[in-house]
Amino acid sequence: MTAPAQDGRPRGRDLRGYVTGLAGAVREAVLGAQHRDGSRLVRGLSPGGDAQFGLDEVAEAAVWKYIAGHDLPVAVYSEDRGLRYHGTDPAHLLVVDPIDGTRPAVAGLESATVSVAVARMSERPRIADVEHALLMELGTGAYLYGDLATPGITAHGYDHPVPALTRTTDPARMFWSLEFNGHPARLMTEAYGHLVDRSANTGGVFVFNSATWSISRLLTGQLDAYVDIGNRLLRDDPALLAEFERVGNGRVLHLFPYDIAAAVFLAERAGAVITDGYGQSLGDTVLTDVDVANQRSCVAASTPELHRALLASIRWKG
Numbered sequence: 001m002t003a004p005a006q007d008g009r010p011r012g013r014d015l016r017g018y019v020t021g022l023a024g025a026v027r028e029a030v031l032g033a034q035h036r037d038g039s040r041l042v043r044g045l046s047p048g049g050d051a052q053f054g055l056d057e058v059a060e061a062a063v064w065k066y067i068a069g070h071d072l073p074v075a076v077y078s079e080d081r082g083l084r085y086h087g088t089d090p091a092h093l094l095v096v097d098p099i100d101g102t103r104p105a106v107a108g109l110e111s112a113t114v115s116v117a118v119a120r121m122s123e124r125p126r127i128a129d130v131e132h133a134l135l136m137e138l139g140t141g142a143y144l145y146g147d148l149a150t151p152g153i154t155a156h157g158y159d160h161p162v163p164a165l166t167r168t169t170d171p172a173r174m175f176w177s178l179e180f181n182g183h184p185a186r187l188m189t190e191a192y193g194h195l196v197d198r199s200a201n202t203g204g205v206f207v208f209n210s211a212t213w214s215i216s217r218l219l220t221g222q223l224d225a226y227v228d229i230g231n232r233l234l235r236d237d238p239a240l241l242a243e244f245e246r247v248g249n250g251r252v253l254h255l256f257p258y259d260i261a262a263a264v265f266l267a268e269r270a271g272a273v274i275t276d277g278y279g280q281s282l283g284d285t286v287l288t289d290v291d292v293a294n295q296r297s298c299v300a301a302s303t304p305e306l307h308r309a310l311l312a313s314i315r316w317k318g
Contacts, residue, residue, distance in 0.1 A: 025062050025063075055106050074086050076096060092119065095287050101208065113212045115263065128284065137216075144216060146266050164219070165302040166221055177205075177206040178228070182244065212263045215274070225302065231276070233277075255297065264282050277297030
């Protein structure tokens with residue numbers, strides 16, 4: 001159980017144990033069901049419109065089982081079940097993506113994480129209100145954790161000190177990942193195909209299907225940058241809406257708050273540069289809203305120089 005402080009609120013150390021336990025419980029359930037029949041089957045769509053696989057159902061059930069087994073009153077916002085409450089008058093909101101990287105997870109690949117962000121409960125909590133964050137690798141159990149009370153971030157389970165940001169400044173030398181799910185391939189190649197051509201041989205280009213995995217690889221020093229620009233392209237040219245809906249099950253599938261809430265908090269505390277596609281802070285993103293107007297783009301880089309170069313080099317439509 002989580003022990004409260006004298007004012008009735010859990011201490012930071014207690015919350016770290018709570019969220020680490022939650023992520024560990026989800027990981028255990030997912031690994032146990034990963035290769036069962038039905039894990040790859042699409043059972044429906046999440047509230048945001050993303051495909052919900054059988055393995056997602058296992059992960060979501062594990063989240064609620066863990067929360068229901070603890071006394072701590074919390075509000076919980078998760079990818080497939082939206083906003084729910086455990087107990088009365090919760091002081092905290094948990095924003096949980098039980099599997100960020102479901103497609104890699106069902107394929108048995110490594111690029112999937114459990115993402116948990118904790119914010120003080122309010123009428124309109126935002127990413128800027130996050131106070132604790134955890135990303136746990138599904139494959140290894142290694143995790144990154146941060147909270148407002150402790151400078152920087154804490155890493156557990158890695159074979160080298162983390163964070164270990166690279167010093168790359170040249171896009172031709174960058175190792176980076178980009179997003180295609182829900183993003184028309186034609187628009188993506190028009191916007192940064194030249195950067196792919198420029199860096200694929202002298203750097204590296206990857207598609208991991210997980211924003212949190214990609215951003216966390218900046219912190220481990222494996223990647224230099226992560227780019228997901230679909231939302232800016234749509235904001236610059238609303239006439240592109242039909243194209244995005246065509247590849248998104250009739251919905252717009254850009255970065256949702258639960259995709260990036262924990263990753264943004266950790267990246268900023270580790271010293272990475274992470275913004276939307278306009279170079280603006282992601283802090284105003286509302287944690288409980290998946291509407292198109294609250295979805296986001298993201299450009300993250302290990303150095304300010306590389307971040308500026310990416311913003312300047314992408315061929316925006318506006």
